[in-house]
Amino acid sequence: MRKLKANGNELIALAAEDAGCTFFAGYPITPSSEVMSILSKRFPLIERKFIQMEDEIGSICAAIGASLTGKRSMTNTSGPGMSLKAEQIGQAHMAEIPLVIVNVMRGGPATGLPTRTSQGDVLQSRAPTHGDVKTIVLAPSTTSECYTETVRAFNLAERFMQPVILLSDETLAHTSRDVLIPDLSEIQKTLVTRRVNYLSDYQPCDVKDDEPAILNPFFTGKPYHITGLFHDKTDFPTEKPDLCQQLIDRQFRKVDNHLRDIEKVEKYRYDDADYLIVCYGSVYLSARDAADTLRKEGLHVGIFCPKTLWPSPVKRLEDASKKFDASNILVVEMNKGQYLREVERAMGKRLPFLSKVNGRLFEPPEIMNKIREMHHGV
Amino acid sequence: MAYNYDSKLRKERLPTQWCPGCGNGIVLNAIIRAMDTMGWKKEDVCLVSGIGCSGRMSSYMDCFTFHSTHGRPVAYATGIKFAEPEKPVIVVSGDGDGLAIGLSHFLHGCRRNIDLKYIIINNFIYGLTNSQASPTTPLGMWAVTQPFGNIENTFDACDLAIAAKATFVARSTTLDLLRLEKVLTAAFQHKGFSFVEILSGCPVNFGRKNDMGAPKEMDDWIGSIGVPSARWQTLSEEEKEGKFPVGILKQTAGAKEYCEKYSEHVKKIREEDHGTGIFCETIAPEDQENEECDSVKRQFRFTGVGGQGIISAGEILCEAMIRSGLHSATSLAMNSQVRGGPTSRDVLCDKKEINYPYAINGEIEFMLSVADSSYQIYKKGVTPGGIIVIDPNLVHASSDDRKTWKILEIPIVEIAKKEIGNIAAQSSIALGIAVSITKCVKEEILLQSITEMVPKKSIPANIKAFKLGIEYAERVLKE
Structure with missing residues (x-):
């Protein structure tokens, strides 16, 4: 393990380097800009590619373009930039091009609260573009997870040949602290290599019905075509109804049939808990302190914290639903209930909810008071 | 054809x-x-x-x-x-x-x-x-x-x-x-x-x-x-x-x-001395703290306006705390004004791992403020009886404030201008004051962090500023 002093944005940049990202294209936006400014210095010094594009759309396009040549590629942004990148996120889903998109969340909608924290982009990250896409969205909940989840994002992108969104937030981005992260050699052992196919009958989408397309790096093997139109196994456009249906079915199935490789949940002091906090992202930090303090008061509080937000851990939420009464489960979010509905859907019941949308992280006592109220049946 | x-x-x-x-x-x-x-x-x-x-x-x-x-x-x-x-x-x-x-x-x-x-x-x-x-x-x-x-x-x-x-x-x-x-x-x-x-x-x-x-x-x-x-x-x-x-x-x-x-640029900068460009300080993994120990959390706050070195002071103190074998976290509150907006830097340390990274309102034992706008917003975070160091030329503490907290006056910005000749040195003066009053880390460890984290050419000025900060704080404490 390595012990560092770092903040979340620094660790995302370091993780990109360690995960073998060799191409970065970005556009400045608070509070994610530091990822970009760090890489603007570091990447040229280690002979990797860095480019600041003319806008948010240009930056995701350039990153996708580089990914077509086989490079691990990343772009970063915050809420307004995410909205601007929307169409190209769909293009990368449809054409099955791997990419890591970092969204360091700030208050929204619109220009919102540029320097303050938020979890307002959670629903957007599930459906960031028009049409049906099965997104993979990771949310680090501690500073050190900004590193490990970024590495995981690169691996999932390469494995499933699609964009992976990393949802960080301003609190994680701008808090420096001591962190322990795995050694580079350990990370390198885990890196997923993109599949290639250099056989003479190669066709990019000639794959099983739950596997991603195989896109050889451009300029290697047999030339091929890719498109954002509905396409058949040759990757040329088709409008045949059965082939159109199969394409989107396959793009959903490649994720749905491999949930075990994608889902990740941390359960904290869960087994003996009477009360359960469901939260993610930096809210977890407040919830940890709240749970620990309440335990000293004799209230057994545990935490259910998904690190993969989408696809949501439906099965595990169902299990939690059997263990805890609805009145003993508290969902805590810095938005108006964007994940609450998903948790309720999975659990099949309405749940108590604690919400905040003023750009400030919950103080632990705010969560503690709510649990105490639940305990006393207020 | x-x-x-x-x-x-x-x-x-x-x-x-x-x-x-x-x-x-x-x-x-x-x-x-x-x-x-x-x-x-x-x-x-x-x-x-x-x-x-x-x-x-x-x-x-x-x-x-x-x-x-x-x-x-x-x-x-x-x-x-x-x-x-x-x-x-x-x-x-x-x-x-x-x-x-x-x-x-x-x-x-x-x-x-x-x-x-x-x-x-x-x-x-x-x-x-x-x-x-x-x-x-x-x-x-x-x-x-x-x-x-x-x-x-x-x-x-x-x-x-x-x-x-x-x-x-x-x-x-x-x-x-x-x-x-x-x-x-x-x-x-x-x-x-x-x-x-x-x-x-x-x-x-x-x-x-x-x-x-x-x-x-x-x-x-x-x-x-x-x-x-x-x-x-x-x-x-x-x-x-x-x-x-x-x-x-x-x-x-x-x-x-x-x-x-781009490729010529890369070749050129790699031949020049730009360091490694590595952006996180690696700290030798010494003995990991025993997580079973009791919490001894301490909470400090530096406030000013954007551009006064508040952010870097917090970063440096956090690093020194980690070097001292403590867990530390430093978080930031700022508004969307680049220069002149009220800014607050919380620095926490504990023997236990820190989760929530902001100071809890009402629990801060020491705050230092060099701007009135941020002082007025953030002072209520300080625990009654806690210490607030203000720059008396810039911050106005009411008589009620002086009853609630122990308010110490040190003209930090004037010291930076007149005695150091470098306004940017105020963050090191602030650090000298903070360490002298709170004893949160050893002075020599904090000094080491300063010399490693400030720009090379301003190391001497910052060392001088740090020492002046300690001197002024000791003098004020005696009074």
């Missing part, structure tokens, strides 16, 4: 979806001939297209092809080219794709001088979607969205490219095949952003609807508006109206291409 296009066409995709009389097929063939002249192999070439009739170009050309999104092919191609600078990358747009929705990427590609071969097939209309007006639809002409005749002024694509500093700019028409092939070959030979506008007919969705009933009439019109650049010079301004010079309009030799420039 008939030219054989087979080696670079996807014959199984033919016939094309383009309408009879469309100029796109002529452009496709001309691109193939120019590629052959260059000796480019299809395995080495990438063609990116946008959306529109021209977007289908990528389906028929047998090389690595990407049918991208509306207006963005130049941006996608920038990523491909920058990632693989040795490979030729051709981009094809229409006038809607390249001059309306995608104009920005076009101009920035020119400015960057990245070696893309950018072709805009200008047919003066949105043909694919049935005749909406484009930025090149001539004044007075009919379009489905300008049904009474177009009233909007037009763009001249080559003028735009020249203004945006493209290093190669040319124009041809689909009627002048020799010139078309010649300018495409010259564009392909040029190193740098190479722009070619091709005036082309859309007999079905433009000509037919503008009193040019047959494709031949459409072509005659295209032929009439493209004027060879030599003859262009002889035309009066009136005669130039509605016409365009064709030929190579600009070619700058020797301008540095973007990818080459």
Whole structure:
């Protein structure tokens, strides 16, 4: 393990380097800009590619373009930039091009609260573009997870040949602290290599019905075509109804049939808990302190914290639903209930909810008071 | 002799979806001939297209092809080219794709001088979607969205490219095949952003609807508006109206291409001393703290306005705490004003791992403030009886404040100006004061963190500032 002093944005940049990202294209936006400014210095010094594009759309396009040549590629942004990148996120889903998109969340909608924290982009990250896409969205909940989840994002992108969104937030981005992260050699052992196919009958989408397309790096093997139109196994456009249906079915199935490789949940002091906090992202930090303090008061509080937000851990939420009464489960979010509905859907019941949308992280006592109220049946 | 296009066409995709009389097929063939002249192999070439009739170009050309999104092919191609600078990358747009929705990427590609071969097939209309007006639809002409005749002024694509500093700019028409092939070959030979506008007919969705009933009439019109650049010079301004010079309009030799420039830049900075560019401090993993121990959390706050060194002071103290074997976290609260906005830096340390990274309101034992705006906002975080150090020239503590907290006055900014001669040293003065009063870390460890984290040239000033901070604090404490 390595012990560092770092903040979340620094660790995302370091993780990109360690995960073998060799191409970065970005556009400045608070509070994610530091990822970009760090890489603007570091990447040229280690002979990797860095480019600041003319806008948010240009930056995701350039990153996708580089990914077509086989490079691990990343772009970063915050809420307004995410909205601007929307169409190209769909293009990368449809054409099955791997990419890591970092969204360091700030208050929204619109220009919102540029320097303050938020979890307002959670629903957007599930459906960031028009049409049906099965997104993979990771949310680090501690500073050190900004590193490990970024590495995981690169691996999932390469494995499933699609964009992976990393949802960080301003609190994680701008808090420096001591962190322990795995050694580079350990990370390198885990890196997923993109599949290639250099056989003479190669066709990019000639794959099983739950596997991603195989896109050889451009300029290697047999030339091929890719498109954002509905396409058949040759990757040329088709409008045949059965082939159109199969394409989107396959793009959903490649994720749905491999949930075990994608889902990740941390359960904290869960087994003996009477009360359960469901939260993610930096809210977890407040919830940890709240749970620990309440335990000293004799209230057994545990935490259910998904690190993969989408696809949501439906099965595990169902299990939690059997263990805890609805009145003993508290969902805590810095938005108006964007994940609450998903948790309720999975659990099949309405749940108590604690919400905040003023750009400030919950103080632990705010969560503690709510649990105490639940305990006393207020 | 008939030219054989087979080696670079996807014959199984033919016939094309383009309408009879469309100029796109002529452009496709001309691109193939120019590629052959260059000796480019299809395995080495990438063609990116946008959306529109021209977007289908990528389906028929047998090389690595990407049918991208509306207006963005130049941006996608920038990523491909920058990632693989040795490979030729051709981009094809229409006038809607390249001059309306995608104009920005076009101009920035020119400015960057990245070696893309950018072709805009200008047919003066949105043909694919049935005749909406484009930025090149001539004044007075009919379009489905300008049904009474177009009233909007037009763009001249080559003028735009020249203004945006493209290093190669040319124009041809689909009627002048020799010139078309010649300018495409010259564009392909040029190193740098190479722009070619091709005036082309859309007999079905433009000509037919503008009193040019047959494709031949459409072509005659295209032929009439493209004027060879030599003859262009002889035309009066009136005669130039509605016409365009064709030929190579600009070619700058020797301008540095973007990818080459980047690679030379990389080589140069790697030879110079810029350090490693590594951005997180690695700290030797000493004994990990025993998580079972009781919490001894301490909470400190530095406040000022943006630009006063509040952020760096917090970072340095946090680092020193970690070096001292403690867990530490430092969080930030700022508004969206770059300079002058109230800013607060919380620094926490504990023997246990820290989760919530902000100080809890009412629990802060020590705060230092060098701006009244932030003092007034953040003072209530300090525990009653806690210490607040203020710069008395900048911060105004009320008599009630003085009853609630122990307020110490040190003119930090004046010390930085007069005794150090460097306003930026105020963060180290603040650190000296903080360590002297709170004893949160050993002075020598904090000094080590300062010398490692401030810019090299200002180390002596910061050491002096740190020591002055300690002296002033000791003096005030005695009083």
